[in-house]
Amino acid sequence: MIEQATAHRLAGDWAAACAAARVDIAFVPAEIAAGHGGETAADLLDDLRHFVPDLLRWHLPRYVRGGHTRLVPGRTVLLARYGPPADRPAGPLLFVTTPGRPEGPQRLVLHCAVAGVQEFLGDTGPRVHDWTSARHLWDARHTAALRERCGGGRDRAPFCRADGTPLPPEGLPTADPGSHDPAARTEWITRLHEHGELEAAFAAAGIGLDLNPPATRSWYRVDPESLLRGSPLNLPRLTPEFRLLARRRGCSRFQIPRNHGAAILLELSEPGPAGTLRASLAPPDRLATVPHVPEAFWRRLPDLDLVRSGQVAPARLHPLVAGALFPALEVADGAAGPPGPQAPEPFRVRCRGEWHRVAWADGGLRMPHAEEEQRRERALRALGGAVTGCFAVQPAWASDSGRLPKALRAQRADLFRRAEHGDAPGVLALLDAGVDPHVRDGAGRTLLHALHLLDHEELLPRVLAAGADLEATDRSGRTPLFTAASEGGSRTLVEALIAAGASIGSVDPSGMSLAHVIKLRRRGDLAFLRDRVRTEHPGLGDDRWEARARVSATRTMNTTDEGTHT
Incomplete structure (x- = not known):
């Protein structure tokens, strides 16, 4: 993704760069010129030429689920405002939205619109992130500012040498180094924070600290020291980032939400530059x-924490991130992203009292057993007999039951993780290396169930040619077509599955039909399929889902009407 997006961006094709980074474009630049004038359109196009969609994706908020990360759903990230200064509150706004559902495709949508701008500008909650003063997170002209914004100095980032090598503990300051060395000062304050010396850490950062617990009627009790010690605050940068936001928003109080019982309240002791920042805890319902x-303004940069701890090599970071943080790092020519998949290594299987070496080849297992013996074991399994050792691996791989060797579980996890993040080339590379495409994950999902997360044009014919079952159901009883309709799969994917022979008359164990799920998910783009299901399969599914779909549609209409009249 990074390599392709970078090549398109450097060639001046910002739209192709967005496509490579899986960012959909929801506006036409020519319409901006027609509606807001040539100067505004020129400013927009200038930003788009320097827009780095893969870098934006890299920095977006994420959460950990099942041992890997996904984009936080339902977020709007404001990037830039346009128009004369006096007109900007009513001018076009460039922004990105993250997926609406955590299970769906990890695609972003880039918008430039006027409608709803006031709602975004006035939003005080966590769903809108204002990055208009954080261009280093998405604009190629400003990426060098990342080192300063994370607490670094002119020549290096905190906790690392200029080439990205982590500093050993004995190389870190043991006393306040003073303000002449920003990186060392960041290290000093961060270590005080990590060691639980909260008052000293906040004082060194020039921030007053109130450690009294928040006054709340809730049963939830908060230990201020534990909460603050566990918060990855970028303390040395908190005051300058706060003042930057205060000037932009015209506010003197901000909050950092932490849990159900408390948020960190930041406010100035007095208005103006003479005021010092104060931090305290307050119940969220009072804020x-x-x-x-x-989050990008108050949190320590996760990339630096990973490099510092040795979990990620500096060269494995996004090239623009690595170049900004580590000015002496030798980077190979051309953009390079995370590593591609490695060819699956052979693995050992305990079979009949011996260790056998088994490997993938041509979509199947190569094992040290004669073909006649393998046919006999397959016949035994078909008749319901028990198979063990090497012969038990294949059915366990192609089902959600049975035990897989540890190495094979890791290979399966890597395959589905790449699918979840839209890495179609990586999935295809693993299939080219001989991995069996009939795999199922722990939830019983096949590669066909994961197509809504990928660019399916090349992968769908590949797995169908291998004999994949279009009617295979996962543990929830849902087919690949049902999953695509329910979890945000594109219309082209839905049409491709139907053209390949997928049944439109399936019903999940709860009695929900495709027509029901299309209406409940408000998939207007799939109205053709909803109507076809109702025509060809009248009365299909449980009636209660039809009633629920009607209630959902009514609520949507009422909400829209209220928003229109507000």
Whole structure:
């Protein structure tokens, strides 16, 4: 993704760069010129030429689920405002939205619109992140500012040498190094924070600290020291970032939400540059009108934490991130992203009292057993007999039951993780290396169930040619077509599955039909399929889902009407 997006961006094709980074474009630049003038359109196009969609994706908020990360759903990230300064509150706004559902495709949508701008600008909750003053996170002209914004100095980032090598513990400051060395000062303050010396850490950062627990009627009790010690705050940068936001938003109070019982309240001791920043804990229900600090402004840079701990090599970071943080790092020519898949290594299987070496080849297992013996074991399994050792691996791989060797579980996890992140080339590379495409994950999903997360044009014919079952159901009883309709699969994918022979008359164990799920998910783009299901399969499914779909549609209409009249 990074390599392709970079090549298109450097060639001046910002739209192709977005496509490579799986960012859909929801506007036409020519319409901006027609509606807001040539100067505004020129400013927009200038930003788009320097827009780095893969870098934006790299920095977006994520959460950990099942041992790997996904984009936080339902977020809007504001990037830039356009028009004369006096007109900007009503001018076009460039922004990105993350997927609406965590299970769906990890695609982003880039918008440039006027409608709803006031809602975004006035939002105080966590769903809108204002990055208009954080261009280093998405604009190629400003990426060098990342080192300063994370607490680094002119020549290096905190906790690392200029080439990205982590500093040993004995190389870190043991006393306040003073303000002349920003990186060392960041290290000093961060270590105080990590060691639980909260008052000293906040004081060194010039921030007053109130450690009294928040006054709340809730049963939930908060230990201020534990909460603050466990928060990855970028303390040395908190004051300058706060002042930047305060000037932009015209506010003197901001909050950092932490849990159900408390948020960190930041406010100035007095208005103006003479005021010092103060931090305290407050119950979230008393801060409903206090705007949130975007995570990118208050959190330590995760990339630096990973490099510092040795979990990620500097060269494995996004090239623009690595170049900004580590000015002496030798980077290979051309953009390079995370590593591609390695050819699956052979693995050992305990079979009949011996260790056998088994490997993937041509979509199947190569094992040290004669073909006649393998046919006999397959016949035994077909008749319901028990198979063990090497012969038990294949059915366990192609089902959600049975035990897989540890190495094979890791290979399966890597395959589905690449699918979840839209890495179609990586999935195809693993299939080219001989991996069996009939794999199922722990939830019983096949590669066909994961097509809504990928660019399916090349992968769908490949797995169908291998004999994949279009009617295979996962543990929830849902077919690949049902999953695509329910979890945000594109219309082209749905049409391709139907053209390949997928049944439109399937019903999940709860009695929900495709027509029901299309209506409940408000998939207007699949109205053709909903109508076809109702025509060809009248009365299909449980009636209660039809009633629920009608209620959902009514609520949507009422919400829309209220928003229109507000």
